[in-house]
Amino acid sequence: MHRDGAARRGKIFLPHGEIDTPQFMPVGTAASVKAIAPDDLYKMDAQVVLGNTYHLLLRPGPEVIAQMGGLHRFMSWDRCILTDSGGFQVYSLAEKRKISEEGAVFQSHLDGSRQELTPERATQIQVQLDSDILMAFDECPPSESPHVYHQHSLERTTRWAVRCKAEWERLGGKGALFGIVQGGLYKDLREAHSAQIAALDLPGNALGGFSVGEEPERMWEGVEHAAPLLPADKPRYLMGVGTPEDLLRCSLAGIDLFDCVLPTRTARNGLLFTKRGRLQIKAARYARDQRPADEECSCYTCRTFSRAYLRHLFAARELLSFRLNSIHNLTFFLELMRALREAIEGGEAKAFADRMLASFAAGPD
Secondary structure (H helix, E strand, O other), rough: EEEEEEEEEEEEEEOOEEEEOOOOEEEEOOOOOOOOOOHHHHHOOEEEEEEHHOOOOHHHHHHHHOOOOOOOHOOOOOOOEEEEEHHHHOOOOOEEEOOOOOEEEEOOOOOOOOEOOHHHHHHHHHHHHOOEEEOOOOOOOOOOOOHHHHHHHHHHHHHHHHHHHHHHHHHHOEEEEEEOOOOOOOOOHHHHHHHHHHHEEEEOEEOOOOOOOOOHHHHHHHHHHHHHHHHOOOEEEEEOOOHHHHHHHHHHOOOOOOEEOOOHHHOOEEEEEEOOOOEOOOHHHOOOOOOOOOOOOOHHHHHHOHHHHHHHHHOOOHHHHHHHHHHHHHHHHHHHHHHHHHHOOOOOOOHHHHHHHHHHHOOOO
């Protein structure tokens, strides 16, 4: 592993391949990265994608996926897959769920049917999916929740993590089970919970409960404090984060893995990320602009199409708009991380991050 300050350049070895870190992971919630085919992901050299236990439980069901040979074969993706435990989705249901020591009972957002997830069930589903990285079942309260709420929540998360580990080992210990550290923005709770989760000696660890309503500056400060609390010899994953600025700042704090729906979600809304900041392709000033979205980008979209055409597709509500914009945004995120890895190897991580942050702030012309 190469280190440049707190930034780390490493490699994670998993059943379906290797992951170079720091790394961004495209989100494929329902066994599909929205508007993107696996061939697109290979071309942009994505090394790992996410699936979600909650959504795949409801549709098509883990038994169907297992019958089809596992999630890799089902979605024709032979590189690594990380699956979220479904905890965050369950807790976001608010009115439709009930949490107890046993787990969570909730109503499906699809048909209202009664469903249950426990630490054991969440682990079993992820084993059925044949995940490379499995996430422990956790409770993820909003970061601004009271101290006492976070205290009780993380204690339950620790007990659930113990049960996840026992079930994972009972089922053969395939793949890598990651524990999740909670505690919101309370430094004392992050310290206490990091020690509890580290004591389980799992293959990797994650920080949950960030980027759930707090200001970016508070999140960066919290990650800078929490990341070094995780074991230095194991992967560190920051869940659900974030923007290009987040990726740079949190990589400098020692984070190895990131995921976020942002690049594909914003692509469908006509927002493109460039080295000079965010470009709203629907703006009228691009109607006759012959330049690519980002003149420094080598993705298929930028090699082939003008801003004028991309704006036309978006205005006409053509589905091709989703695909081309998503190809560009994902390529931008993955290339940013590749360049950051090179900078870490060269001992220039901070200088690279400062340069990119200044460029983002300049804004597109």
